[in-house]
Every structure is written in C-alpha cells, then in structure tokens.
Amino acid sequence: KNQVEQSPQSLIILEGKNCTLQCNYTVSPFSNLRWYKQDTGRGPVSLTIMTFSENTKSNGRYTATLDADTKQSSLHITASQLSDSASYICVVRRGSTLGRLYFGRGTQLTVWP
Amino acid sequence: ETGVTQTPRHLVMGMTNKKSLKCEQHLGHNAMYWYKQSAKKPLELMFVYNFKEQTENNSVPSRFSPECPNSSHLFLHLHTLQPEDSALYLCASSQDSVFLAGGARFSYEQYFGPGTRLTVT
Numbered sequence A: 001k002n003q004v005e006q007s008p009q010s011l012i013i014l015e016g017k018n019c020t021l022q023c024n025y026t027v028s029p030f031s032n033l034r035w036y037k038q039d040t041g042r043g044p045v046s047l048t049i050m051t052f053s054e055n056t057k058s059n060g061r062y063t064a065t066l067d068a069d070t071k072q073s074s075l076h077i078t079a080s081q082l083s084d085s086a087s088y089i090c091v092v093r094r095g096s097t098l099g100r101l102y103f104g105r106g107t108q109l110t111v112w113p
Numbered sequence B: 001e002t003g004v005t006q007t008p009r010h011l012v013m014g015m016t017n018k019k020s021l022k023c024e025q026h027l028g029h030n031a032m033y034w035y036k037q038s039a040k041k042p043l044e045l046m047f048v049y050n051f052k053e054q055t056e057n058n059s060v061p062s063r064f065s066p067e068c069p070n071s072s073h074l075f076l077h078l079h080t081l082q083p084e085d086s087a088l089y090l091c092a093s094s095q096d097s098v099f100l101a102g103g104a105r106f107s108y109e110q111y112f113g114p115g116t117r118l119t120v121t
Helices: none
Strands: A004-007 A010-014 A019-025 A030-038 A045-051 A056-059 A062-067 A072-077 A086-094 A101-103 A107-112 B004-007 B010-013 B018-025 B031-037 B044-050 B053-057 B064-070 B073-079 B087-094 B116-120
Touching: A004 A086, A010 A019, A019 A030, A019 A086, A019 A107, A030 A062, A030 A072, A045 A056, A045 A062, A045 A072, A072 A086, B004 B087, B010 B018, B018 B031, B018 B087, B031 B073, B044 B064, B044 B073, B053 B064
Parallel strands: A010 A107, B010 B116
Antiparallel strands: A004 A019, A019 A072, A030 A045, A030 A086, A056 A062, A062 A072, A086 A101, A086 A107, B004 B018, B018 B073, B031 B044, B031 B087, B044 B053, B064 B073, B087 B116
16 A cells, blocks of 8 residues: 655754654655645645655755665754744655655644744 | 645635635646645645646545636635535646546646635534
8 A cells, every 4th residue: 555654743843953754655666755844824845856866865954865775764954943843744756757646644843942 | 935826815614605716826837736635634636637627536525626717727616515624725736747547647846825724614
C-alpha cells in the first residue's frame, strides 16, 4: 500500500533552535519527494524537491535529505524563526514525473520566542 | 502569492444552502485541481481538470459539483452539505496533466491557492 507517514505530528521549539522533521514512505516506484510549508489559513508552498539521485538539498535554512534505500526523508530547519511556525507536508510522487501524488498528514511546527 | 487566488476565503453555510467556491490562476497553466483538507488528515484530491475536461473524480459525493469554464477558472458548487464537509478547500494548478491509460496523471509542480475555510452548520 502506498503511504506517507510523517513524524512527529506536532513539535514546539524555541526560537533560534534547530529541528528535524521526518517522512517515511512506502510509495513505489518512487519518482520524487517534495516538502511543502503551509502557513495557517494558506495553501501549501513548495520548499524543495528531491529526486532519486539526490541525497541532500538546501534552501536557505531548510535542508532536506533523502535515503531512497530506506525510503526516508528528513527536513532540517536551522536557527528557527517565529515565521517557521507552520505545517510541513511531505508529498511523494509515484512512478514518473507524471505519477500520482501521495500526501503525508504534516508536522505542525510551533516556534516560541 | 502563488498566482492562484480563491474566493471566498471563509464561508459559513447551512445544510440547505447553495454556494460556490471560485478559483482563478494567473500562471498560464492547463490543469486545475480541487483538494479537501480536514484536520489531522492528508490532503484529499477531489477533482482534476485538464484543458477544461474533467479527468478525475475521486468518488466525491454529488453534493459537490465542479465546473471549469476555461483553463484559468475553476468552481466548486455546493448544495445540501453535511457538517462533516467542513474543511479547508484548496485549489491548485499545474502546467499540464497528461491523461494516460488507467487514469489521470499529474505533471510538474502544483501551485496552491490560499484555500476557502468552509463551515457547515
């Protein structure tokens, strides 16, 4: 069964601290994996996309990793800011660049001052 | 802004009301999508339109009726909804969506609108 599981479900950290969000998937065959950030009351916005051959990709303070062998991805946020408070959604595309999308439930991150 | 707008942003309606959600994209895309996002659940794909043609309906109840008059506009007509239909309804668009044997497929990155927060009383 094609699934995307994210952990933790929610996370609270203090401003300036680092954190790591996890995404495990069983989607097969794998095409790519994308991390979205969704602010409260807004639509998801893409942060980064990982293809099979990529292990690490950074976008500012966001660094995504992918281990296609273990079917795991992580999103690391460094020096967190209040504006990082949002839901982070992992989305895996199955098969090819035209494949179906499978969504995780998201991790709700709250950054406290 | 992502180039996808949705109106209204918030909607409260009774179970006997009829209302419509509107989505407009300014990106020159040819594919548009409706998603439902309920609390603590993954996004659920409802409908896919490709070049104004509906290419996917994921067993959505008939009280939700989509309309796509052109590639830039997408509507979701609502009638006789239930309280469990309360959710955030997201519209998205992408460059293209190719229909393949066995079902529609999605191509390229999807750009999401801000959503309409729907409450059914």
